[in-house]
Amino acid sequence: MSEILIPGPAGEIEARLESQPETGSMSPPAPLAIICHPHPVYGGTMTNKVVHILAGGFKELGAHTVRFNFRGVGRSTGEFDHGVGETEDLLAVVKWAQARFPASPLWLAGFSFGAWIALKSATELQAARLLLVAPPVDMYDFSLIPAVSMPLMVIQGGEDEVVSAAAVADWVAQRQPGARFIKIDSAGHFFHGQLNTLKNQLIEGFSAL
DSSP: OEEEEEEETTEEEEEEEEOOOOOOTTSOOOOEEEEEOSOGGGTOOTTOHHHHHHHHHHHHTTOEEEEEOOTTSTTOOSOOOTTHHHHHHHHHHHHHHHHHSTTSOEEEEEETHHHHHHHHHHTTTTOSEEEEESOOTTTTTGGGSOOOOSOEEEEEETTOSSSOHHHHHHHHHHHOTTSEEEEETTOOTTOTTOHHHHHHHHHHHHTTO
């Protein structure tokens, strides 16, 4: 795992890269999975347990993984910008990562606040696949975001105390009817005691998209 600082619009962006071994020229390039963390103001960082377990799942699926801290978190410079600057941070990280892995298909993922950022950016970034975990559909106006055309998987805890599981299910049915929707009935927002289940669902479901 490499600890890196990526040039961003507000200064440096702290990130962690875990790359796959080089493959032969006859093998398809490994995907590039970039994961967005939860809300910076409420303690969200790239070391969040959900973000960490998602990175592990993507690694098992054979992807290079990049986690990063939004501006104002950890060693990332700047301050919280209500989703605007954080979207710019993601774009900068993707640009850096794609320069390093230019042939890799892009997989975007986000947890909670990070899911909103990933969804807003997925079409512009031409993501090949998208994963949203506990997307905060009742906190931000998701109706302003056009439906995405790439394969989409949504994972939601049935006992989420932060994001309404019913609202997420309704949003998927109404706005993203082709999405793969997984509800882990006994899981809360941070998937305490259910992290391995989350990882297994990611591996099983994402590989089938």
